Amino acid sequence: MRAPGKKTGHRIAPPVISARLVGRIGLEAKADGNIVASFDGYSVGLGKFSSAAADRAPALRKGLALASFAAGRGTDKEIDLLVRRLAQRGLIEFGFGPAHAKKAQVVIEPQVADYWPRVPKLANKDVIALSRFAYLRRRGNEMVLESPRAGALFRICNPKIAAALALLSTPQQIGALRRQPGFPGLELLALLVDCQILFKLEPAKGAGLRPSEGDDDLVLWDFHDLLFHTRSTEGRQANPLGGLYPYAGLIPPPPAVRPRWPGKTIDLRKVSVAPSETIPPFVKLLHGRHSTRDFDDTHPITLDELARFLDAAARIRSKWKSRIDMDDGGPEVSYAARPYPSGGSAYELELYLAVGNCDGLARGFYHYDADRHALVPISVRPQDLEAQLVAAEFAMGAAAAPQILIVIAARFGRVSWKYSSVAYSLILKDVGVLIQTLYLMATDMGLAGCAIGTNNIDHFAKMTGLEFHVEGPVGQFALGRGSIAQPSGAPPDGFDSSD
Numbered sequence: 001m002r003a004p005g006k007k008t009g010h011r012i013a014p015p016v017i018s019a020r021l022v023g024r025i026g027l028e029a030k031a032d033g034n035i036v037a038s039f040d041g042y043s044v045g046l047g048k049f050s051s052a053a054a055d056r057a058p059a060l061r062k063g064l065a066l067a068s069f070a071a072g073r074g075t076d077k078e079i080d081l082l083v084r085r086l087a088q089r090g091l092i093e094f095g096f097g098p099a100h101a102k103k104a105q106v107v108i109e110p111q112v113a114d115y116w117p118r119v120p121k122l123a124n125k126d127v128i129a130l131s132r133f134a135y136l137r138r139r140g141n142e143m144v145l146e147s148p149r150a151g152a153l154f155r156i157c158n159p160k161i162a163a164a165l166a167l168l169s170t171p172q173q174i175g176a177l178r179r180q181p182g183f184p185g186l187e188l189l190a191l192l193v194d195c196q197i198l199f200k201l202e203p204a205k206g207a208g209l210r211p212s213e214g215d216d217d218l219v220l221w222d223f224h225d226l227l228f229h230t231r232s233t234e235g236r237q238a239n240p241l242g243g244l245y246p247y248a249g250l251i252p253p254p255p256a257v258r259p260r261w262p263g264k265t266i267d268l269r270k271v272s273v274a275p276s277e278t279i280p281p282f283v284k285l286l287h288g289r290h291s292t293r294d295f296d297d298t299h300p301i302t303l304d305e306l307a308r309f310l311d312a313a314a315r316i317r318s319k320w321k322s323r324i325d326m327d328d329g330g331p332e333v334s335y336a337a338r339p340y341p342s343g344g345s346a347y348e349l350e351l352y353l354a355v356g357n358c359d360g361l362a363r364g365f366y367h368y369d370a371d372r373h374a375l376v377p378i379s380v381r382p383q384d385l386e387a388q389l390v391a392a393e394f395a396m397g398a399a400a401a402p403q404i405l406i407v408i409a410a411r412f413g414r415v416s417w418k419y420s421s422v423a424y425s426l427i428l429k430d431v432g433v434l435i436q437t438l439y440l441m442a443t444d445m446g447l448a449g450c451a452i453g454t455n456n457i458d459h460f461a462k463m464t465g466l467e468f469h470v471e472g473p474v475g476q477f478a479l480g481r482g483s484i485a486q487p488s489g490a491p492p493d494g495f496d497s498s499d
Contacts, residue, residue, distance in 0.1 A: 015099075016067065016096075018063035021092065092110070110238065112151045114151075128199065128201070154191075199212070216413075222420065233454070233474075289440060297400065300403045309447065312441050317339060319335065321333065346430075348430065349410055352366065354407060364377055365378045396452060412424075435475060
């Protein structure tokens with residue numbers, strides 16, 4: 001008989017992160033070595049690759065472990081480049097789970113173009129907690145864990161993981177957490193920390209959970225406000241955005257004019273009719289305001305016109321200080337009024353100008369200093385400036401980029417320091433007021449303007465170096481000299497259906 005051997009435990013293999021193609025994405029290798037991604041009738045070129053890389057690329061349909069091409073040599077280096085190019089275009093997702101499992105426990109869906117899974121080191125003594133911005137919701141038949149701060153969302157395929165993460169609503173030491181039944185794994189926790197869905201508490205701060213998560217500017221944000229900001233703009237989410245008519249086949253379009261209330265009406269037309277020569281100039285200005293999407297690049301706006309436009313519409317008119325009324329004596333707050341109204345006199349909006357074609361002003365990116373009435377150049381990469389102007393052209397459905405794109409940014413803390421629950425909605429109201437002011441000034445000067453309903457908060461952050469939650473775009477306005485011939489028909493993406 002064989003002597004009994006020493007018992008050995010079964011070592012659990014670490015989970016694997018795999019890159020795989022999203023949905024119906026197909027890859028095709030051309031005869032010249034180019035690999036093309038195809039989806040929904042569209043195709044995107046990904047560059048030339050070797051035949052060995054082309055032969056290996058179809059494995060991305062089921063998934064390729066990141067570790068399998070992490071060496072970065074030869075074909076591995078090419079596959080790494082291919083996967084990163086696919087990821088930048090939103091065509092890759094990452095599965096997480098046991099190496100040989102048929103189904104991933106978690107699927108990571110990138111929300112920003114440069115997301116890549118990272119697994120920072122976590123120690124048993126580290127204390128972690130769920131971010132106050134994190135939330136779990138149903139999406140179709142799936143559960144997704146996401147946060148407006150995260151570069152990716154996590155599709156939870158194993159409900160036990162969701163239950164385990166619920167423990168982190170209160171801070172937990174990792175060493176103790178690992179002894180809990182259903183522990184989701186150190187690697188998953190690290191991925192969530194990297195995405196700021198979880199965060200590590202620093203004992204030195206010791207000022208409560210809210211101040212411990214991020215900087216002072218983040219403290220000022222309410223959950224719903226930051227979510228609204230990131231999910232209603234481009235740059236930090238991968239959802240379809242813009243005039244896509246998502247319910248055209250399900251629900252009839254609501255009427256342009258509301259159905260009348262029943263009852264006797266008071267006809268105001270009998271008392272409001274006045275001869276055209278008595279109509280005030282301001283009323284004529286209101287009626288003359290319209291959106292223009294095509295500009296005359298042979299006769300662009302001049303620096304002199306731009307200076308007069310900004311002086312009249314956005315320059316600081318007065319400054320003062322006032323102490324807020326609090327029982328124990330509040331701090332002194334500074335104010336700086338501009339020509340348009342602002343909630344609580346916060347005047348949180350800043351103007352940045354992407355200049356494409358202006359007579360007397362070099363092409364570039366500028367901040368308008370409303371106090372000194374001056375333009376301050378900001379150094380940006382030419383391709384980033386071009387991308388911003390082209391995006392505005394696409395959003396307007398225009399034939400060319402605007403001569404000047406005014407990016408309206410908000411210093412969010414200026415409003416949220418005072419207002420609870422309504423801060424972001426007040427900022428958007430201020431944006432609407434400013435856009436109307438810009439429209440009226442452009443009309444009065446014989447210039448052309450068009451409000452643009454989208455903006456990319458991640459692109460702006462990269463251009464300026466500002467964190468997206470500190471200061472970021474909340475509106476855009478194209479400005480220039482309009483073409484004589486204006487396009488007819490409904491605008492594709494502006495604010496005014498009657499323009």
